[in-house]
Amino acid sequence: MAAKGDKTGGETNGSSESSGNILIKPDGGDGNQQAPGTVRIVSGTAGRGGNVPMQILTPQMLASLSQQGLIIQNDGENKGILQAVKRARPSSSSEQTVTKVVITRNPGNKVSSGNVSGANTSFKFQGDPKVIGSGSPIKVITVSQGSNIPKGVVIASSPSKQTIAPSNRIALPTVKSPGKTIMLASPTTPKKIAPASTSGTVGQTILVKGSMGTTSGTITLSSGAVAKVINVMNTSVPSSQVSGVAPGTPVPVQISAAGQAPPQLASGLTTIRPAGNLPGQGNLQAVSMAGKNFPYMRLVNVSTNATTSATQAKPVLQLANAKPIAPAPALGQAIPSLTSAGQAGGAAPRTINIPIAPAQTINKGIVQGGVGNQPRFIMPANAALKIINAGKLAPGTTLLSAGGNLLQSYAVIPAHYLTQPVTSQAQPSIQSSSSSSTSSSQANSTSSQPPQPQPAPIKHSNTANSSSNGMLTGDGSGSRPRKPCNCTKSQCLKLYCDCFANGEFCRNCNCNNCLNNLDHEDERTKAVKACLDRNPHAFHPKIGKGHGSQTNRRHNKGCNCKRSGCLKNYCECYEAKILCSNFCKCVGCKNFEESPERKTLMHLADAAEVRVQQQTAARTKLSSQLQDYPTKTREFSDTGERLPFSFITKEVAEATLQCLMAQADESERSSHSSDLAESLILEEFGRCILQVIHSASKAKGVNPE
C-alpha cells in the first residue's frame, strides 16, 4: 500500500549533485530538480513553509544535526508523516531548530526526497541513496514542528561516526536512554491504539495495536509498503493513531526519555528501511500472534539471492542496535548487540541490513492476530535474506532461510532482539554502520519469489540465559505472562513446547535439557527451520478471525478431539474460549452455541468467577477495615476504660469468619436448604458476638497511659 506519508513521490531529481550531500531548500519547494544525493532544506516559519535561505547539508552536516538532537517524532497534524524534531538546545538561541523531516522514497528513482521543517526552519530534501541507503529509493521523512519535542528518534549518524559516507546511509538513531522497543500489535487488533497501551515509561515497550487514522510517524519502505514509526513522549504515550497502516498492521511504538535524543545514544531500535532501488518493494511484514508475546518480522518476497551485496538495489531491513534480549534482561542491562560489526563500546549504532524483497501485495499469508497482544516477527528467510557485511549475526539472531515456497522461508527472530534496550556493553557485530537508525516499523509486503536457502549464522550471546523465554511482562503493553513449560524430552525445540511454539525462549521454566535459549541458537535455528519445513504455518496463530464477523474468533485449523467433548482444556478451541467450527474434526463435540453441556459449564464458570470475585472483594474490604480500624478509633475512653469495639481485633474477626465459614460448610454437607443454612449461619454469628461481648465484659482493660 502506498504510504500516506509518501508525499514526495516524484520529487526525485536527476541532478548530479555530489552524493552524500543534502540540499536544504524552502519547504514547499518541489525539489524535483534536486540533484541526487542531496537534500534540500528550506527554512520557513515554524512548522513548515517559510522563507529561509537554502542550505546544503553534507553527510557530515547531517550527522552533526543528528548529534544536535534531530528528533523524529510523531506528527499529530500530519498523518503518515514521520516527524523529526530537533531537540532544543538551551545554549544556542539563534540556532535553527529542525522540527520536521519527511523522508520519502521514490520508487522509481534512486533519489529520496523529503522535507524538514522547524520552528524557524522548514526543510525539504531529497536524499541521496548513498546517504540514506545504498542507492535505494528512499522514503520521505517529514518533520514538522512539534511542541512535544522530547520525543524521540534522532535522525543522524551516530556520534561515534560523524560521517554518513562510510555506511552510505542515514541512521535514525534513537535516544540512548533505556531501550527503545518495538512492539507489534496483532493484525487483528482494532484500528485504534488501545488506550490501555498508551502509557508507559521510558525504555518500556508498548504494544500498540494496528490502526488507521493519524500517524505519528511513517517511513515508506517502498512503493506500496510503509513502515511506521511512532515516537512517544517519555512517560506517556498519547493515544496516537496510525494511518497508512492496513488494519491490523502491527505498529511499533517506542518511548524515549523526554529531552533526550542524543544521536550517539541510538540503541535498541529497529529500523526498517529500503536499501536498494528495487521498484515497488516493501516487503517487511510484522506478524503478531494472538496472545503471544513474541514479535516476529517477516520479510517476504526476496527475489534476489542471498549473496547480493548491500549495494545492490534491494530493500533492506535494518536492525539498528537491536540487541538480542536474552532472557529478558532488565532494561539497561548489558546485552550483546544483534548488529553492529566489530564495534565495542556500544555508543555507536550498529545495524544489520537484511535485503528484503519488493512488496507487491500485502500481508499474504500473514498470521492473523490472535489472543492477546503478543506480537512476533516472522522474517521469511529467503535466499535473498542476507546480512550485509555480516557473516554472522549477533547472539541470538535467528535468520533462517528455507528453499521452496515462500511460506517456507522464514526467519524467526525473537522479539527480544527487536525490543532490547541498548546497553553500553560491547557487542558482537555484524555490520558496522556509521549511523544507527531508530524506530521500528513494519511494512507490508508480499513476495513473489521463492526464497533461497541460506541459514543465517548465529552467535551466542554472553547474556544468553538458558532459562529465558523472552516473555515480556510488566510493561503494560498487554503482554501476558506465560506459564513456564515442563518439557522433559523435547528439549523445548518442538512445538510441544509452548515457549518454543510461541516463538519465545524458555525462561523461568521447569524444562529439562532445554535448548530453547540463546546459548543454543544453532539448535534452535535448526529446529525452527524444521518446524517450518513441516508446516510453513507452524508459528502462525492458531486462533484467527472467522469469515463472518470481525469479532468472531475461530481455530484456524480446528480441533480433533474425540473424548473430551471439546469441553475440556484439552480442546484448543475450548481452551481459547471459542466455539468449534467447521474446521474441527472433533467427535462428540459439545462445544457449540446451543450445547446444554456447554451452557451449563459456562454458567458454572460464571458463578464460580462471581463467587471468587465477591470473596476477594469481601476479604479485601474486611482486611482493609481491620487494618484501618485501630487508627481510626480509640481503644480507650477518656476515663481509661477499654471501649467495647476494641475487643473486636483482627484475630477476633477472622476467628468469627472462620466460624461462619465452618457453619456454612456444615450446612452444605448436610444439604440444608439455603434458608436454613442462612439461619444457622446467623445463629453462629450471634454466638460469636455474644462470646466477644462476654469476653469484653470480663476483660475490660485500662488504658496504660
Place this chain on the structure above:
DNA sequence: GAGTTTGAAACT
C-alpha cells in the same frame, strides 16, 4: 504429587 487422560505434534 503421582498417575491418568487427552489431543497436538511428530513420525512412519
Place this chain on the structure above:
DNA sequence: CAGTTTCAAACTC
C-alpha cells in the same frame, strides 16, 4: 494422507 508414536498439558485421585 492415514495410522502410530511421542509428548506435554490437563486432569483426577
